[in-house]
Amino acid sequence: MILYDAILFAAHLFASLKKPHHFRRLFAKPPEPQGKAVIWIHAVSVGEMKAAKPFLEALRPLFPDAFFLITTTTATGQEEALRSLGSVSKIAYCPVDLRWLVKKWAKTLSPRFFFCVEGDFWPNLLLALQQQGTKNILVSGKMSERSEKRFLWMPRCANKLLGRLDFLCVQNEEYAKRFSHFVSPSRIAVCGNFKSDQSAIQVDTDLWNEILEKKEQRIAIACTHEGEEEALFDQIVGDNVFVFLAPRHPERFEAIAKMLQAKKIPFFRFSRPAERSGEERVLLVDAMGQLPICYCLSQLAILGGSFCPGIGGHNLLEPLLYGVPVFFGEHTEKQKELAKRLLDEGAGQKVSYETVQEAVKKFFKNPSCAESMRQAAIRLIASQRGAVKTTLDALGFLL
Secondary structure, three states: OHHHHHHHHHHHHHHOOOOOHHHHHHOOOOOOOOOOOEEEEEOOOHHHHHHHHHHHHHHOOOOOOOEEEEEEOOHHHHHHHHHHOOOOOEEEEOOOOOHHHHHHHHHHHOOOEEEEEOOOOOHHHHHHHHHOOOEEEEEEEOOOHHHHHHHHHOHHHHHHHHOOOOEEEEOOHHHHHHHOOOOOHHHEEEOOOHHHHOOOOOOOOHHHHHHOOOOOEEEEEEEEOOOHHHHHHHHHOOOOEEEEEEEOOHHHHHHHHHHHHHOOOOEEEOOOHHHOOOOOOEEEOOOOOOHHHHHHOOOEEEEOOOOOOOOOOOOOHHHHOOOOOEEEOOOOHHHHHHHHHHHHHOOEEEOOOOOHHHHHHHHHHOHHHHHHHHHHHHHHHHHHOOHHHHHHHHOOOOO
8 A cells, every 4th residue: 555655746747847737636625514514416528527516516405514525636627617517516536546635634524425427436534424424436437448447357356346335326237337346336327417317507698699700510529638620620621611619628728729710710719709700610629618608509419539439528518508400420339228329319429530521511501410419409308307316216225
């Protein structure tokens, strides 16, 4: 364990040279709960934080006097929490999994519950909380095929780590089967995906409707990673298409702006709408938390993180909240079942760099087909709702 702590400390110290929030996590001080019972909800990044919101809203009436602590691992997750959950007791970075640090947090907070959204299991943290009598609970849980193989390669470690979870509420039967290799099935319940319980955010689109008045074919290309923007733009940007481009990571905004300039693609920035000339074909969304506007103003979404290997895709459900069908690539390993459901229901389509151009043309040339996909998106999101209620019902004996 000493070696584990040393490696973890060195890794975060080195990472802090480029991303300062790692340094903050290394020396994070636990908040003062002011004598209240603590309920700790941990969500890694933006997607998990959005998923946590309906769960938090359902918990608040059950524990009206509790101290709600929300933690994230990434800087973008922190920004999302501050933007959408500003009224909670405390929003903080999750401490790095160093024994002395997490013991201090566990002792100071002594939470009644620790809810981990989707995943992100840390052995020292779970143990320290368990020793304080905290109930460690996984909600909206998932386990990728890759993680399952890794755990099967070291089953004793996996059993010990996951054994520190008191109960697991997972998204589907496939994930339940994977967890059952390491945890008794009696401690696992299939409860659904919190992301399906998100609500569409009401946004004021009047300004943008005026700006985009003559742009008839609108596409949101969202959550993209390095290489995806350029490859997609080589295929679909034309005179009749207007694109909302929302990269996954804000540190890449400038690099993407340079890429658009190099390709001589006229664009303007979300942060500087006054600088537009009227001839632009791309709106570079250089601000976090603006996907609702992009989806509200688009007829079609193309989700990044699914065209390059190693990412596994991003939240396919979010565009559906706004009645927007989704095109995605072949790499959706993190949401395989959901991708299949989209295809089966006709709310989405799998494409590649080679086929996306033709697929987009067909979508806009056939309004009845586009409307059929839109209605399928609305039906699918309605049929998926209820994960938070099912989770609370499954946890009734603990809560």
